Amino acid sequence: MAEYDLVVRGGTVVGAFGTTRCDIGVRGGRIVALGERLGDAAQVLEADGLLVLPGGVDSHCHIEEQMPDGSVIEESFASGSVAAFAGGTTSVVCFVQQWKGHGIAERYWEHKRRGATGMLDYAFHQIITDASDLALEQELPALVADGLRSLKVFLTYDPLHLDDAQYIRVLAAARRHQMLVTVHCENYHAINWRTEALLKAGLTAPKYHSWSRPPVVEREATHRAIALAELVDQPIQVFHVSCEEAAEEIARAQARGVKVWGETCPQYLTLTADHMDRSNPADGAFEGAKFMCSPSPRDTAEQAKVWNMLRRGVLDVVSSDHSGSGFYNSIGKAAAGRDAPFSQIPNGIPGLAARLPILFSEGVVKGRITLEQFVALTATNPARLMGLAPRKGSINVGADADLVLWDAKKKVTITNALMQHAIDYTPYEGLEVTGWPVATLRRGEVVMREGKVEAQPGSGQYLPRAPYDLLIPRNILANDFDAAPPL
Ligand code: DUC
Ligand code: ZN
Numbered sequence: 439m440a441e442y443d444l445v446v447r448g449g450t451v452v453g454a455f456g457t458t459r460c461d462i463g464v465r466g467g468r469i470v471a472l473g474e475r476l477g478d479a480a481q482v483l484e485a486d487g488l489l490v491l492p493g494g495v496d497s498h499c500h501i502e503e504q505m506p507d508g509s510v511i512e513e514s515f516a517s518g519s520v521a522a523f524a525g526g527t528t529s530v531v532c533f534v535q536q537w538k539g540h541g542i543a544e545r546y547w548e549h550k551r552r553g554a555t556g557m558l559d560y561a562f563h564q565i566i567t568d569a570s571d572l573a574l575e576q577e578l579p580a581l582v583a584d585g586l587r588s589l590k591v592f593l594t595y596d597p598l599h600l601d602d603a604q605y606i607r608v609l610a611a612a613r614r615h616q617m618l619v620t621v622h623c624e625n626y627h628a629i630n631w632r633t634e635a636l637l638k639a640g641l642t643a644p645k646y647h648s649w650s651r652p653p654v655v656e657r658e659a660t661h662r663a664i665a666l667a668e669l670v671d672q673p674i675q676v677f678h679v680s681c682e683e684a685a686e687e688i689a690r691a692q693a694r695g696v697k698v699w700g701e702t703c704p705q706y707l708t709l710t711a712d713h714m715d716r717s718n719p720a721d722g723a724f725e726g727a728k729f730m731c732s733p734s735p736r737d738t739a740e741q742a743k744v745w746n747m748l749r750r751g752v753l754d755v756v757s758s759d760h761s762g763s764g765f766y767n768s769i770g771k772a773a774a775g776r777d778a779p780f781s782q783i784p785n786g787i788p789g790l791a792a793r794l795p796i797l798f799s800e801g802v803v804k805g806r807i808t809l810e811q812f813v814a815l816t817a818t819n820p821a822r823l824m825g826l827a828p829r830k831g832s833i834n835v836g837a838d839a840d841l842v843l844w845d846a847k848k849k850v851t852i853t854n855a856l857m858q859h860a861i862d863y864t865p866y867e868g869l870e871v872t873g874w875p876v877a878t879l880r881r882g883e884v885v886m887r888e889g890k891v892e893a894q895p896g897s898g899q900y901l902p903r904a905p906y907d908l909l910i911p912r913n914i915l916a917n918d919f920d921a922a923p924p925l
C-alpha cells in the first residue's frame with residue numbers, strides 16, 4: 439500500500455508566517471508530512487510553478503438562511519459549496535436566524551439539517567434577534583453543547599436589530615458560555631431618521647442608500663458595541679468595517695487590551711458609493727442596487743485607509759459577507775419593484791467565489807499586502823478567531839488537507855458564470871484580476887479542477903467548536919464585580 443493517499447508535489451507552500459517549496463503528504467484527509475521528495479503516493483498532484491495555499495475560511499457568509507417571512511436566501515448549501523470551491527474556499531461560518539418572538543433551537547436544528555446537504559465544511563453563528571430567557575437561558579446551552587461558539591447581533595436593521603439592553607444580555611450570555619459575539623455596527627435610529635428625511639425629499643434612488651448611513655453612524659455604533667463589550671468583559675468581532683473612523687475605534691480599544699477584532703470585506707476595498715449611482719438603459723438607476731450592502735461602500739480614499747488598517751493588523755480578517763439576492767429575478771433586489779425606494783431594496787452582495795481572487799490581485803499583486811498577509815487574512819486568522827484552528831486555516835502536519843493550488847500569474851476577467859453561485863449577477867463583473875485557483879482540495883479530495891467542481895452532495899462536515907483561548911475573558915471588571923460569571 440502506498441505511504442500517502444496523495445502527494446502535492448513541488449509547489450510553493452504559503453503559510454501565515456512564511457513560504458517554502460516542499461511536498462505535502464496526505465493520508466486520511468489530513469496533512470501527515472511536509473518535506474522534500476515525499477515517497478510513494480496513490481495519487482500525485484504536480485504543483486510545480488504554483489502556490490499552494492490553505493483552503494480559504496470564510497467566516498461571514500449568508501447561506502440558505504430562513505427568514506421569518508418564509509423566504510430563504512437564494513444561495514443553498516449545495517450551490518454555495520460549488521461557488522466556494524470555485525473560488526478556493528473550503529470552510530464557512532454562516533448564520534442561523536432567530537425569528538423575533540421565537541426561541542433559537544428549532545431553526546438551529548433545521549439549519550443543521552440543511553447544512554448537511556452541502557459539500558463545504560461549515561459552522562454557525564447564531565443570530566439573536568430576541569434576547570429572551572427562552573433563547574439565552576433555556577435553549578442556548580444545548581446548542582453550545584453541539585459546538586456552537588458564536589452569536590451575531592445587529593445594532594440596526596428591522597426586524598433583526600437589538601437595543602442596548604438586549605445587546606448587553608447577549609454579551610452576558612456569551613460570557614457565561616465562553617462564546618464570541620460578532621456585531622453589525624450601525625446606529626439604527628440615526629439611519630431611520632436620515633432615511634425618512636431622504637424619502638420625504640424624494641431622494642429614493644439606490645445611491646441614497648449610502649446617504650442614509652454615513653461613516654459616523656458606523657463609528658458611533660462601533661464605539662458603543664466595544665464600550666458595552668468592555669463593560670461586560672466579553673470578546674467581540676466587529677463585522678464588515680468600511681471606514682477608517684470605525685477602525686480607529688477598534689484600534690483604540692485594542693491598545694487598551696480589549697479583546698476586540700475587526701473584519702472587512704472585498705466590497706470595502708474595491709467598490710465605492712458611486713457604484714450605486716450607476717444606471718443602464720435596461721435597468722435605469724436600479725442598476726445601482728447591485729452594489730447595495732450595509733455598511734455602504736465609501737470612496738477610494740476610504741478604501742486606501744481600510745487597506746492601511748489591514749496592514750496594521752487592526753482589521754485581521756477579510757470575509758465575503760456573501761449575501762444572495764438576485765438582481766434580474768423578482769424575489770431578490772426587485773422584490774418590491776424595480777423602482778422601489780432604496781429603503782425597500784434588500785441589502786447584500788454575493789462574493790463567496792470572488793473573495794480570494796480579488797484580495798490576491800488587489801492586495802498581493804498590487805503590493806498592498808504580502809502573500810503571507812493574504813493567507814493570514816483569508817484563512818489562518820479567521821480559523822483561529824472562530825476556533826477552527828489548528829484543524830483549518832493553515833498547512834501544518836495534523837491539519838485537514840484543505841488546499842488550493844493557485845496560479846499567481848493567471849489573468850482572469852470576472853464574470854458571473856465564473857462565480858458559479860446561485861445569484862444571477864456579480865458586482866465584480868468585468869473586474870480584471872491576476873491570480874486564480876486552479877484546483878481546490880477539501881480534506882485531501884480534489885473538489886475543483888480548472889473551474890470544474892465535483893463533490894458528493896452531503897459530503898460537507900459540520901465543524902463543532904470547543905472553547906478556545908481567545909475567548910477567555912480578561913477579568914477586568916468595574917468594582918471587581920462580575921455580573922455574568924462564566925459557567
Ligand atoms: N449587510 C449585512 O450585514 N448582512 C447581509 C447583507 C448586508 O449588506
Ligand atoms: Zn452585518
Ligand code: ZN
Nearest residue numbers: 498500759761
Ligand atoms: Zn452579513
